[in-house]
Amino acid sequence: MQSLLSFKHGVHPPEHKDITAGIASRRFPFPDEIILPLSQHIGTPAESLVQAGDRVERGDVIAQAAGFISSSVHATASGVVKSIELWPHPNGTMVPSIRIDVDPNSTQMQRPRIVPRWEEVEDEDLSGEIGKAGIVGLGGAAFPSHVKLTPPKDQPIDLLLVNGCECEPYLTSDHRTMLEHPEKVYLGIRIALKALGISRAVIGVEANKPDAIEVMRNTAPHDLDVTVQALQVKYPQGAEKMLIKAVMGREVPSGALPSSIGALVQNVATSANVAAVFTTGQPLIERIITVTGRGIRKPGNWVIPFGTRLRDVINQCGGLTDDAAEIVFGGPMMGLGQANLDVPILKATGGVLVLSRDECKRQDILPCIRCGKCLEVCPVFLNPQLMGALAKAERFEELAADANLGDCMLCGCCSYVCPSNIPLSQLFAASRVQLGRLAKLA
Ligand code: SF4
Numbered sequence: 208m209q210s211l212l213s214f215k216h217g218v219h220p221p222e223h224k225d226i227t228a229g230i231a232s233r234r235f236p237f238p239d240e241i242i243l244p245l246s247q248h249i250g251t252p253a254e255s256l257v258q259a260g261d262r263v264e265r266g267d268v269i270a271q272a273a274g275f276i277s278s279s280v281h282a283t284a285s286g287v288v289k290s291i292e293l294w295p296h297p298n299g300t301m302v303p304s305i306r307i308d309v310d311p312n313s314t315q316m317q318r319p320r321i322v323p324r325w326e327e328v329e330d331e332d333l334s335g336e337i338g339k340a341g342i343v344g345l346g347g348a349a350f351p352s353h354v355k356l357t358p359p360k361d362q363p364i365d366l367l368l369v370n371g372c373e374c375e376p377y378l379t380s381d382h383r384t385m386l387e388h389p390e391k392v393y394l395g396i397r398i399a400l401k402a403l404g405i406s407r408a409v410i411g412v413e414a415n416k417p418d419a420i421e422v423m424r425n426t427a428p429h430d431l432d433v434t435v436q437a438l439q440v441k442y443p444q445g446a447e448k449m450l451i452k453a454v455m456g457r458e459v460p461s462g463a464l465p466s467s468i469g470a471l472v473q474n475v476a477t478s479a480n481v482a483a484v485f486t487t488g489q490p491l492i493e494r495i496i497t498v499t500g501r502g503i504r505k506p507g508n509w510v511i512p513f514g515t516r517l518r519d520v521i522n523q524c525g526g527l528t529d530d531a532a533e534i535v536f537g538g539p540m541m542g543l544g545q546a547n548l549d550v551p552i553l554k555a556t557g558g559v560l561v562l563s564r565d566e567c568k569r570q571d572i573l574p575c576i577r578c579g580k581c582l583e584v585c586p587v588f589l590n591p592q593l594m595g596a597l598a599k600a601e602r603f604e605e606l607a608a609d610a611n612l613g614d615c616m617l618c619g620c621c622s623y624v625c626p627s628n629i630p631l632s633q634l635f636a637a638s639r640v641q642l643g644r645l646a647k648l649a
């Protein structure tokens with residue numbers, strides 16, 4: 208029997224994946240309005256190519272990448288552009304967004320798009336085609352995939368690590384992708400390997416998805432040098448650095464990228480969407496999203512067009528239960544709490560989690576008792592207790608320079624174990640925002 212690899216430290220939160228893991232994904236009905244922010248990715252916001260009154264078809268590029276680290280946006284439904292205006296974004300800010308009145312009489316067929324046969328595209332040009340399709344990492348970070356697939360020339364990649372861990376509690380969209388579309392995941396892997404000019408891939412899957420491990424092993428193409436590696440169930444096993452440590456035994460140095468040690472990590476859902484670009488010509492306009500938690504009446508996995516409003520998702524899933532208390536985009540460890548039902552689903556939204564009152568009991572924040580529990584779980588061996596004290600004292604420069612805030616993944620392990628209920632990872636996230644503001648003022 209293969210041993211289960213993992214990393215040091217981390218936590219074991221309750222999984223709650225049983226709510227939706229066994230529910231096959233279904234296509235979400237098209238809403239009457241779609242809202243597509245120009246900023247759905249890490250990097251410079253895209254530039255709009257449309258104006259109010261324009262007719263757009265599903266799959267049309269409506270905003271183009273503006274700069275090297277940026278990503279294009281495509282219409283996720285056919286209709287007429289209503290306006291381009293500031294709109295509530297899931298990150299809590301107002302962001303320029305394209306609003307589309309969806310055509311109720313349209314068949315919503317994607318506009319045909321001519322794409323070259325991937326086998327005939329030069330290796331270095333494949334990432335350009337992936338960029339045109341607006342593909343970003345679907346594991347949560349939304350980093351443009353075409354940039355990731357073009358690592359610096361002096362940092363050659365020797366292993367593609369395909370991330371099927373899905374270690375956040377509750378979420379099951381990657382699990383369903385592996386069960387329902389293994390052939391797409393493998394085609395996406397082939398294309399990424401060709402783009403990188405390498406031949407070997409490892410798919411990492413946490414051992415709590417034995418059916419996905421079996422499907423991926425049974426469908427592995429014989430001519431592909433790929434291993435499906437079962438991994439210990441531990442949070443945050445799906446974080447890039449933790450996956451690299453578990454599978455390759457290598458550590459990404461502080462402040463460096465995985466490419467510096469020859470690794471490139473791509474999520475299984477990203478792989479499946481890369482495959483779609485070269486088979487049907489479909490750009491990134493939809494994905495499987497888990498809608499779950501004890502606060503939603505009909506949990507499930509849905510293929511949802513980006514830009515669908517949160518309120519439409521909730522209504523389609525039977526509405527909120529009487530004891531619904533909090534809505535989160537993503538999982539409970541790293542997800543973003545939502546206060547506005549008009550925010551749209553984005554490319555990076557893997558799940559909508561509605562917690563009941565029982566699931567999110569609020570507790571008083573108490574003073575630090577220096578128990579050291581946060582140090583014992585931090586996967587990157589930081590000192591969250593010291594960092595928390597510096598953040599509270601607004602000593603942001605020291606937090607960055609001496610306490611290595613830049614290495615913090617905001618994974619939430621420290622907050623999870625803190626007996627004083629100190630929201631450490633939220634303090635660190637807010638500190639980063641403050642440091643960004645200070646840098647702009649300098
Ligand atoms: S876990 Fe909480 S109480 Fe314990 S040392 Fe860390 S911050 Fe202080």
Ligand code: SF4
Binds near residue numbers: 584590616617618635
């Ligand atoms: S949030 Fe940051 S400091 Fe806290 S455990 Fe995760 S990596 Fe460590």
